[in-house]
Amino acid sequence: MLVAISVTSVLLVNKARDASGLVVHTVEVESQLSNLLLEIRRAESATRAYLLTSAPQFLAEYETAAANILPAADQLAKITSDNPVQVQNYAKLRAAIEHRLTEFARGIDRIKNNDVATSVKVLREGTATGAVRAIAEAGRDMRAEEDRLFALRTQAADRAQVLASSVTIAGSGLVIALAGFSVFLVRRSSRARDEAETKLRDNNLNLEAAIDERTADLREANDEIQRFAYIVSHDLRSPLVNIMGFTSELEELRSDIFRRIATLSREQSDSPLVPENATDTAEPLLEGADKQLSEDFTEALGFIKSSIGKMDRLISAILNLTREGRREFQPVRIDTRELMEGIVSTVAHQVAEAQANILIGELPQIVSDRLALEQIFSNLIDNALKYLKTGVPGEITVRGRTKLGFAIFELSDNGRGIDPKDHRRIFELFRRAGTQDKPGQGIGLAHVRALVRRLGGTMSVASELHQGSTFTITLPINWSAKRNTEKR
Amino acid sequence: MSNPVTIIMIEDDEGHARLIERNIRRSGVNNEIKPFTNGTAALDYLFGKDGTGLDHKGNALLILLDLNLPDTTGIDILKRVKENKYLKATPVVVLTTTDDSQEIKRCYELGCNVYITKPVNYESFANAIRQLGLFFSVIQVPPAAT
Numbered sequence: 001m002l003v004a005i006s007v008t009s010v011l012l013v014n015k016a017r018d019a020s021g022l023v024v025h026t027v028e029v030e031s032q033l034s035n036l037l038l039e040i041r042r043a044e045s046a047t048r049a050y051l052l053t054s055a056p057q058f059l060a061e062y063e064t065a066a067a068n069i070l071p072a073a074d075q076l077a078k079i080t081s082d083n084p085v086q087v088q089n090y091a092k093l094r095a096a097i098e099h100r101l102t103e104f105a106r107g108i109d110r111i112k113n114n115d116v117a118t119s120v121k122v123l124r125e126g127t128a129t130g131a132v133r134a135i136a137e138a139g140r141d142m143r144a145e146e147d148r149l150f151a152l153r154t155q156a157a158d159r160a161q162v163l164a165s166s167v168t169i170a171g172s173g174l175v176i177a178l179a180g181f182s183v184f185l186v187r188r189s190s191r192a193r194d195e196a197e198t199k200l201r202d203n204n205l206n207l208e209a210a211i212d213e214r215t216a217d218l219r220e221a222n223d224e225i226q227r228f229a230y231i232v233s234h235d236l237r238s239p240l241v242n243i244m245g246f247t248s249e250l251e252e253l254r255s256d257i258f259r260r261i262a263t264l265s266r267e268q269s270d271s272p273l274v275p276e277n278a279t280d281t282a283e284p285l286l287e288g289a290d291k292q293l294s295e296d297f298t299e300a301l302g303f304i305k306s307s308i309g310k311m312d313r314l315i316s317a318i319l320n321l322t323r324e325g326r327r328e329f330q331p332v333r334i335d336t337r338e339l340m341e342g343i344v345s346t347v348a349h350q351v352a353e354a355q356a357n358i359l360i361g362e363l364p365q366i367v368s369d370r371l372a373l374e375q376i377f378s379n380l381i382d383n384a385l386k387y388l389k390t391g392v393p394g395e396i397t398v399r400g401r402t403k404l405g406f407a408i409f410e411l412s413d414n415g416r417g418i419d420p421k422d423h424r425r426i427f428e429l430f431r432r433a434g435t436q437d438k439p440g441q442g443i444g445l446a447h448v449r450a451l452v453r454r455l456g457g458t459m460s461v462a463s464e465l466h467q468g469s470t471f472t473i474t475l476p477i478n479w480s481a482k483r484n485t486e487k488r
Numbered sequence: 489m490s491n492p493v494t495i496i497m498i499e500d501d502e503g504h505a506r507l508i509e510r511n512i513r514r515s516g517v518n519n520e521i522k523p524f525t526n527g528t529a530a531l532d533y534l535f536g537k538d539g540t541g542l543d544h545k546g547n548a549l550l551i552l553l554d555l556n557l558p559d560t561t562g563i564d565i566l567k568r569v570k571e572n573k574y575l576k577a578t579p580v581v582v583l584t585t586t587d588d589s590q591e592i593k594r595c596y597e598l599g600c601n602v603y604i605t606k607p608v609n610y611e612s613f614a615n616a617i618r619q620l621g622l623f624f625s626v627i628q629v630p631p632a633a634t
Contacts, residue, residue, distance in 0.1 A: 237606075
């Protein structure tokens, strides 16, 4: 917009200057015309004076004037060549002037030959023939034309100037308006920014408060779950004691009953009595259907007892987990390589049995909870040893590196591997994957992951069936108890 | 036991109560066992109508206490018994499923004499109770409010 205005303004100023130039040109033409006419008059008057007096100085004057006439006329022709009307007028004028000049020359010649009468006549004829009139007319026409042009051009120049100045004024006004507008905009945006800043600060405060609130809620919920798990597992134990207890009582009763049955059936078949006190603990001899009954009884009791045993182990596991969850962590500086070597030495027997080899690479030093780290790594190493491929010497490597404030540990084995579809499942409580040929409750990895999370880390597994597994654990190098106590 | 000691058994689970009683009997302890299945009834009996415990002056008691009760906690009962001037010398055996170390510590701090965790394994349970019975047969219990 401003550029357009500037360009227009420059163009208009140029146009105004051109218009002024034209006005000046017109004035020049007029003065040249006057000059020319003056020279003609001078020549005429000099001719007349010479005619009257024959004084040589008039002759000289005539000659100077006559000499000036044609260049003046040429000059006039040159500067009016742009105007066809003037060119036409000029042609007439030129013709008249040339005619007049010839008359003058003839007049002068006659005088030189002392033929004054003829000369006078010639000059008079000249006046009468209209060359003078033609000159005057042409001069008048040209002047009129130039006047017309002058008026026209003056007007045009004025218009152009007015236009230019008004455009310039408009431009300046616009600039001032724009400046005012931008000042206003800057003010407004800075005010908006200030307001936004205040709002942001408020929001931050609110957000922090909200986060604190949510964290408190989460903490409470977590504590609730912990308590819940604890109470549930606890209360489940109580009936379990009864089931187990009375099952055992039933077992006692069973031996009593079948002893009675054996005695009775023997009495019936008149076989020799077995002395009761001597066979208190020995199985009574039973036959046929009685024997079958006794075996069924024993089988049923056996299933009940093994199930109770399993349930008890699960409940104990949950209790241990909740207890772990409530343990306060103590951050200390730990040389993880040393820690790993300690763990490996405790499983030396299993390592030898599995013909395995554990390689420990360079491991970083970190600040964390020692017991938790021991549990994490011993669980993983236990798993690695437990699930090696049968008949293949185990190869377990532990590597470590640091990255952006985190220590990354990788435990790789060449064991049986884990099907990718089970990668989630293995971290779930009481879930296991693959061939179920080893004892276990499905707790180890769930526990490990819970510990890693509490230590502010993450863990993942990369594995294919029969291709070995790699467990990756990422832990903060500087885990602070402060963050922990803040959370709890 | 040399003098007629009454065993007060506060146990809300009747099955447990039955198993405990059987196993105590099996160890040859024939003292009277008074079972209570909730805290309120047990407290009524222990402290009497006036709530002072004066009723049991001169009686020898031994309390078998479960911590998880429906109406009150065993801890409260333990506290009140050990704060009562007539009953404070009475031996209290806490027999419960809780094996939380904090809980155990708290019970001993409050004056519990023996703390036993009920094992789920019946062999161990029966064993523990029988040994407790053997312990009862040699323990000297003072009469209340000496």
